[in-house]
Amino acid sequence: MPSAAERTRTLVQGTCSAVLLITGLDGARPDQLMPAARSVGPDGEVYLEFPADSPAVRAATHAQDDELAAVLEITDVAPVSVPHRIRGRAWISGWLTHAPGMAEPGRMMLRLEVGEASVDDLWGASSVEPEEFAHATADPLVAHEAELLQHLHAAHSDQVQELCGLLGDREPGAWSGRRAVPLALDRFGLRVRFSGEQCFDARFEFPEPVRDITGLRRAMHTLFEAASY
Numbered sequence: 302m303p304s305a306a307e308r309t310r311t312l313v314q315g316t317c318s319a320v321l322l323i324t325g326l327d328g329a330r331p332d333q334l335m336p337a338a339r340s341v342g343p344d345g346e347v348y349l350e351f352p353a354d355s356p357a358v359r360a361a362t363h364a365q366d367d368e369l370a371a372v373l374e375i376t377d378v379a380p381v382s383v384p385h386r387i388r389g390r391a392w393i394s395g396w397l398t399h400a401p402g403m404a405e406p407g408r409m410m411l412r413l414e415v416g417e418a419s420v421d422d423l424w425g426a427s428s429v430e431p432e433e434f435a436h437a438t439a440d441p442l443v444a445h446e447a448e449l450l451q452h453l454h455a456a457h458s459d460q461v462q463e464l465c466g467l468l469g470d471r472e473p474g475a476w477s478g479r480r481a482v483p484l485a486l487d488r489f490g491l492r493v494r495f496s497g498e499q500c501f502d503a504r505f506e507f508p509e510p511v512r513d514i515t516g517l518r519r520a521m522h523t524l525f526e527a528a529s530y
Contacts, residue, residue, distance in 0.1 A: 303487060305427035306437035309420045311487075312391040313341060314439040316447060317377040321349060321357050321411075323397065324370040329356035337408070339373075345435025347373060347393055347413040350404055358409045361397050371397040373413060377422065380447035381454045383482045383494045389422025393434075423485060423492060423502065440487045441512055449517070453483040463528040464493055468503055488512065491524065 321334045336349035351357050373393040379386045395416040403410035418429040462481045479497040490506040507520040
């Protein structure tokens, strides 16, 4: 399974929504505190791009050499329609400074030095040390996960439904009326949410971790083939 540090990096470097909460900054609208882009530097620092006139940039400018405390809060929502759609949250807290010369005209890059991090997601809740975060890598499928899940749901829903056959013996008709929706995808496997009278998740592991889309195609073919017997 992915480590807590890897899961946190994946959320930071993914496409899920994020808001920067800055100590002492009141009155700003949430949309004004959402970075336009974010990335992680070689030492684990988080870079956040904002319009040059945003409240976040003004706060960092006003702080100058003082340490400006901030928290990057990330919310991960499933890209397909399922019950209980929030898949997880992550928090990166630390100190905010300018990163001059790194953004396009009219934009400003802010640097968040990580003091502590935590994640609460489908795997559970964990704290992450700054060193762990710095050395972790994001899941290789993160840039494509939303599109892949939407494709699975739209074009392969029958095959996803058949995965229930891998969950062991059940009473005849036990799966009748249940809806199976692909919920999360990473290099280790696929998570499916089954809903009906009861709602639960099932995890389907790949034979080995995948490194790219080509490997994923092979792994999904193997998974669907096993479920069809």
